[in-house]
Amino acid sequence: MSHDDYMLVLENMSKEFPGVKALDNVQLKIKPGEVHALMGENGAGKSTLMKCIIGMYTPTSGKIWFNGKYITNYTIIQALNMGISMIHQELSPVMEKSVMENIWLGREPKNKLGLIDHKEMYQMTLDVLERVNVNINPKRLMKELTVANMQMIEMAKAISYDAKVIIMDEPTSSLTEREIKQLYKIIRQLKEEGRSIIYISHKLDEIREVCDQLTIFRDGKYITQRAVAETTEQEMINLMVGRDIDQLFPKGKTEIGEVKFSVENLSNGKDFFDITFDVKEGEILGFAGLVGAGRSEVMEAIFGVRSKTSGNIRLNGQPLVIKTAADAVKNKLAFLTEDRRKTGIFPMLSVSYNIVSSSIESFKNKAGLLNNKRLDDEAMNYIDTLNVKTPSYKTAIRNLSGGNQQKVLIAKWLLTKPDVLILDEPTRGIDVGAKAEIHRNISTMAYTGKSIIMVSSELPEILGMSDRIVVMHEGRITGILDNKNLTQEDIMLYASGIKNDFSEKS
Template sequence: MENDLDCILRLEHITKEFPGVKALDDVHLSVKKGEVHALIGENGAGKSTLMKCIIGMYKPTSGKIWFDGNYIEDYSIIKALHLGISMIHQELSPVSEKSIMENIWLGREPKNKFGFIDHKKMEDMTKAVLDKINLEISPRILMKELTVATTQMIEIAKALSFNAKVIIMDEPTSSLTEKEVKQLYKIIRDLKKENVSIIYISHKLDEIMEICDELTVFRDGQYITQRPVSEINEQELINLMVGRDVTQLFPKTKVELGPVKLSVKNFSNEKDFKNISFEVREGEILGFAGLVGAGRSEVMEALFGVRHKLSGEVTLNGKELHITNASSAVKSKLAFLTENRRKTGIFPMLSVNYNIVSSSIGSFKNKIGLLNNKRLSEESQAYIDLLNVKTPTAETAIENLSGGNQQKVLIAKWLLTRPEILILDEPTRGIDVGAKAEIHRNISTMAATGKGIIMVSSELPEILGMSDRVIVMHEGKITGNLINKNLTQEDVIAYASGLKNDFS
C-alpha cells in the first residue's frame, strides 16, 4: 500500500450488487489527509451507494476498505463513527423541537453522578464544538428557529463532536445564499488546517473547481478517473461524467415570439412581494433571477393560487383570470413545477404512471367514474418516450428513479394538463449535467410549440443560457426587466443585490 501515511481513506475493488442491479462495479477511492476530495458523476453513477458503503449503511458485495493505513474488517455504521467518519446529508433532518445541544449529543448526553442528563456540561461541550467552526450561537436555541445555513453548520459541529477525521458533504450549498456559501468555504478551509478530510459531492462544477483539491469521477457505477482539480477544466470534467461531448448545455431554439399570452399587473401580497408587473409572450422563456429571499417563488405560488395575494390582475390571452387555488389554476391552463420535487412534487411510493396522470386524473374516468387504465397507460408511456424518461417500467415507483428522471416525470405531468403557461421553479436543481441538457432541450421545445415559459433559477448560467428576457427581483420588488442580449452575470447580480434599479 503506497502512500499509506498520506492516505486517510482508501476503498479498493468495491462492488455492490442488489437483486438484478450492479450499483458499483470494481470502483476505487483514495482520500488524503486534510484534502477536499470531490466525488462527481451523473445521478445514478453510484455516488450515493459508495457513500453508504463508506458510512457502513451498506456492506459491499466485495472489495476492501482501509482507514489510516489499516484494513477494516466487519465494517458497520458504529465502526465508521468510531473511526471518525461522518456524513452531512443533502436532506437535513434535525429534531426541530429540540435544542442545538440536544441535537448534537442526541443519544450521547453527558450524565451526572445520579444518572440524569448534565445540561450544564452538555452546554459547555456544545460551546466548545461550536467554537471550532466559529459559530456564536446559544446552544439552547431550538433547531426550528434556525435558518437552513445555520442548521447545516450545526450538522458540521455534530460531525466534529464525533472527532471526525473524514466528513462527507452531500450537495452542501443547494439551499445556501452566496454569503452563506462563502462562510461554508471558510469552515472547510479551517477544517483542512486541522487535517480533517472532506468528501465533497456537488453538481455545481464551479464549486468543485474553487474548493476541491482532488476529484474522482464515476459513471454508470464504474470508476473513471482520479485527478488533481488543477489539472482539469470544466468541459473535460463534463465529458468524463457523461461519456460524451456535451457542448450544448443550453440548447436554446430560436423562436419567433408571438403576442402577449400572460399579463400580470400590480401583483402584491402582505409581506413577500409588491407591485409585480410583467408579461409573457407566446414562445417566450422569461427568466426570473434574484438572490434567495427575493420573492421569486412566492410570486409564482401566488400566481398559481397556492399562496395568498392581496391585489393584482392576471390575464391570459386578454381574458382576466380569477385563480383561488391550484385546481382553478390548472383549469385556467397554468402549470407549476415547484422548486422542491420531494416535498411538493412527486408522490414517492406511487408509480411513474400515476405521477404523470396525477394532475389530470379526472380526464381518465369513464361515465361511471372508473379509471380507463388502458388509455392512462398509453398517454403516460407517450410522455415517457417524448421526454426520454429512464425507468425500468412505467409501473416503477418514482422514488426509485434518479433526480433528473423524477424531474422529467413532473414535466410530463404538467404537459399532460395541456397548459398554455408553464412555470418552472428551479427546474434543474440537484440534477446532473447530462439530465440538465435534456431538460433544457425539453424546455426549448415547449417554447417552440407556442407555450409561454416562466423559469425561476438561482443558477445564472441557466438564466442567461435559456431566457429571452430576464426579470430580476430584490427584496420583493422588480428591479430589472432585461432583454437577454449581451447580458452578463455581473449585470444580473447588480440588479439582484439592489445596486441597480430601473424602477426606483
C-alpha cells in the first residue's frame, strides 16, 4: 500500500535527548476512519511520539506523511491548522475564560471593523458542541465545569479545527460510565466521518471496545502492529512488558489479626453520611463505588484534609483527634492521594527528597541540621526495596515514569512507619508491569501487619487484592462484603444502589 492509502505514516522515527534515546527507529501507520491504539508501559516512548506528531518536538530522524503528503519541521499551530489535534490527559484550559473563548482562542471570528464577533462565536460554539452532543452554555466559565465537561470541550475544540487525526491520551480517566458511553458514541461518529483516532490507554477492555488496530512500543522501540480483534489481552500484556506476568494481583496469604482501625458514623453532611467500618491488622479493605460515590472524600476527612461534622475515629481502640494532615501522620496514618501530580509529588525536587519529605524532622540532628548522608542512605534503601527505576536518587522525580513516581510516594509513606495506610487509586494511569509490582508491594505491606484501605475504580483490582470490600453509593455505604466468590456484577449491584444492606438506616 502507498502512503496515499493512509491518513498518517511515520517511518524510521528516532528522537534523542542528551543521554537518552526516547524513540529508536519506530513506525506507525493509520488508515482513514481507523481507531488505532498506541500501547506500551510508561517510558515506552508513547508521549514522545505524540509530541513529534503534533509538532512539539522535532524528530532526530525519520519521516512523516499526513494525508498523503510528506511534512517536516512544523509547529503545533501548523499541525492544528493541517488537521492534527490532541486531547491531553492533563487538561489545561484557561479557567477564567468562557467555553467559547477557550474553543476559539486565537481564531476568534471578526466583524467588518476587525473586532471579535461574539454573536458569531456563540453560534459557532453551539454548532460544534452539538457535534459532540454536549449541552453547555457557550458563555459559561471553564472554572464552573466538571473535569468531564472540560474534556468534552477539548473534544469540541479538536473538531472545530476540522481535525483529520485526533490523539486521545487516557480520555476516560475522569469520566463516569455514562460519560464513557457518550465518548464511545462520539468516537464512532468521528470514524464514520473518516477521521482517524490515536487512542492511548492502559485499560485493555477499552481498547478491545473501541479500537481497530494496535501498535505496541517497548523501551522506545516498535514491537508490532496487529488487529485488536486478533489479539488477546494476555498477548497485549506480554508484548508490552516483554515477559509473562503470571500474577497481576499477587495477593499473598496473610494472617489477619484483630481490629486495628475503626470509623464510626462519619459525616460531613454533603459528600458522605454515617460512614462506619473497621480494618483489621494485616487486612486489605477495598473501597468500591462509581465516580461521585464519595470514597475519596471519606478518606480526605479521615486524614484531616476535609472537614467533617460528626463521627469518631479509633486506632487500637483509642479515639483519635485528627484536624490536620500533620495530626494524621503523628497518629500513624498515611495517605497516598488519588492525584499524584497535584497533591503527591514535588516535581522539581529529587527522588531522594520526595521519599523523605514527610519524615524530614527525623533526619535532623540536635543542632537542627539535616543529616544528608542518612537521608540519602534511607532513600536508596527504599529505591532498592521497591525497585524504583531511576538513574540516580538525585534525579528530579518529574523525569520518572508514572509507575516509578507512584513507588516513590509509597516509599515516602512507608518511611513514616504508619499503622494504617490509605491508598486512593494506587495504580491509576500506570502500565501493567508497574501495576503488578505495586500490587506486590501492597501485599507485602499487609503481610508485615499494616492495615490497608485501598480505594479503586478498577473492579478487577478490588477483587484481586481485597480481603473485604466496602461499597458506596451516593455518599453512603450500601454493603460490606467478604471477598469470597464475589463477581464484578455483585459489586455493581451495590455500587448502583440496587442492593443496599443498610437501607433501613438511610
